[in-house]
Amino acid sequence: MGELRTVVITGAARGLGFASAVRLYREGWRVVAAMRTPDRGIPLLREATGAGEDDDRLIGVQLDLMDVDSVAYAAKSIEERVGAPYALVHNAGISSAGMAEETDADLWQRMFATHVIGPVALTNALLPSMRAAGEGRIVLVCSSAGVRGQPATAPYSASKGAMERWGESLASEIAPFGLGVTVLITGTYDTEIITDAGTTDDRDFGGPYARLHQTMNTRGRFAMKMARSPERFADGLVKALADRSPFRRRAVGPDALMLLVSNRFLPSSGMHHMSRIVLGIPRQGSMRNGAYPLTVTQKAMVFAVKVIPQPVMQRIVAAAAKRSAAKQPPQQQTD
Numbered sequence: 001m002g003e004l005r006t007v008v009i010t011g012a013a014r015g016l017g018f019a020s021a022v023r024l025y026r027e028g029w030r031v032v033a034a035m036r037t038p039d040r041g042i043p044l045l046r047e048a049t050g051a052g053e054d055d056d057r058l059i060g061v062q063l064d065l066m067d068v069d070s071v072a073y074a075a076k077s078i079e080e081r082v083g084a085p086y087a088l089v090h091n092a093g094i095s096s097a098g099m100a101e102e103t104d105a106d107l108w109q110r111m112f113a114t115h116v117i118g119p120v121a122l123t124n125a126l127l128p129s130m131r132a133a134g135e136g137r138i139v140l141v142c143s144s145a146g147v148r149g150q151p152a153t154a155p156y157s158a159s160k161g162a163m164e165r166w167g168e169s170l171a172s173e174i175a176p177f178g179l180g181v182t183v184l185i186t187g188t189y190d191t192e193i194i195t196d197a198g199t200t201d202d203r204d205f206g207g208p209y210a211r212l213h214q215t216m217n218t219r220g221r222f223a224m225k226m227a228r229s230p231e232r233f234a235d236g237l238v239k240a241l242a243d244r245s246p247f248r249r250r251a252v253g254p255d256a257l258m259l260l261v262s263n264r265f266l267p268s269s270g271m272h273h274m275s276r277i278v279l280g281i282p283r284q285g286s287m288r289n290g291a292y293p294l295t296v297t298q299k300a301m302v303f304a305v306k307v308i309p310q311p312v313m314q315r316i317v318a319a320a321a322k323r324s325a326a327k328q329p330p331q332q333q334t335d
């Protein structure tokens, strides 16, 4: 890279934003790391990059996307410190777990404030200088869950989908000024957002959707084991920042790529059924009148009981009980 280019990354304190900030700094970019808590995040970024306190290639800016004043103030400080940034990466995000019926209005508002309203406001505030510069890129960190609405995360899916639609509109509007938009359809990466602790969890395991939560929870945990390192995500971002076309939609990660390909070739009804089967969701109508369809494991157990002779079955059950007892931690002495 010849001239010094500036990239603003939101949510740079941890996860994908942190890994991306480190990578782009190492690639020679001037990185404006926007975050809720720069006092905590910037020293960590300095440590990871080796940047000194007076290094003007690593700049911290305070930004809370849910606070309109904070967004306006962040845009002002970015322009004061670096002028028009070349790139703006909307990475900050939050996740949720729970059926739409289980979620409240506050969660929907937080999702749309973080993924749509805040990013739109920050972009609008920076666009006059970016348009004047006549070149630049806006990158939206979207998600597989936003390509199609996924069950048990409707506020996240809806807001990430809205983010994509905004990006498409924006690309047509700003392309004549020399700017472009890249949407990153992000697969599964090993950060806090995919853990219970990093998610607003409204799932009711005793409520009407318990049967759906049961299989989705097990299969979701299995999928988490496939999560790739945040550093791999940065590879995709580096490519996005090199994009020059007015609009580009890229998959980051093999799972995201597979989803985009299936979504392109399968009809919507096919995608619905594929997602239903992958997540272990019972068929339409199968839970009417309080019915509770068996899970695949339960069905396999029923089948096994029918075909395996009783003495063999008893031995299997005894062995399983022994193995599970061996896994239990020793009981604490209470007296």
Ligand SMILES: NC(=O)c1ccc[n+]([C@@H]2O[C@H](COP(=O)([O-])OP(=O)(O)OC[C@H]3O[C@@H](n4cnc5c(N)ncnc54)[C@H](OP(=O)(O)O)[C@@H]3O)[C@@H](O)[C@H]2O)c1
Residues within 6 Å of the ligand: 010, 011, 012, 013, 014, 015, 016, 017, 035, 036, 037, 063, 064, 065, 066, 090, 091, 092, 093, 094, 114, 141, 142, 143, 144, 186, 187, 188, 189, 190, 191, 192, 193, 194, 198
């Ligand atoms: N990891 C994945 O598998 C995956 C998959 C698809 C899409 N994504 C997307 O990738 C992006 C980054 O997620 P991640 O995996 O890095 O998750 P993460 O580790 O939980 O990081 C999320 C970041 O967003 C910031 N943030 C949240 N709300 C904010 C707000 N109101 N204002 C400013 N910053 C805010 C957080 O700041 P604090 O540190 O202050 O909380 C944190 O830095 C998100 O948009 C997410 O939807 C991730």
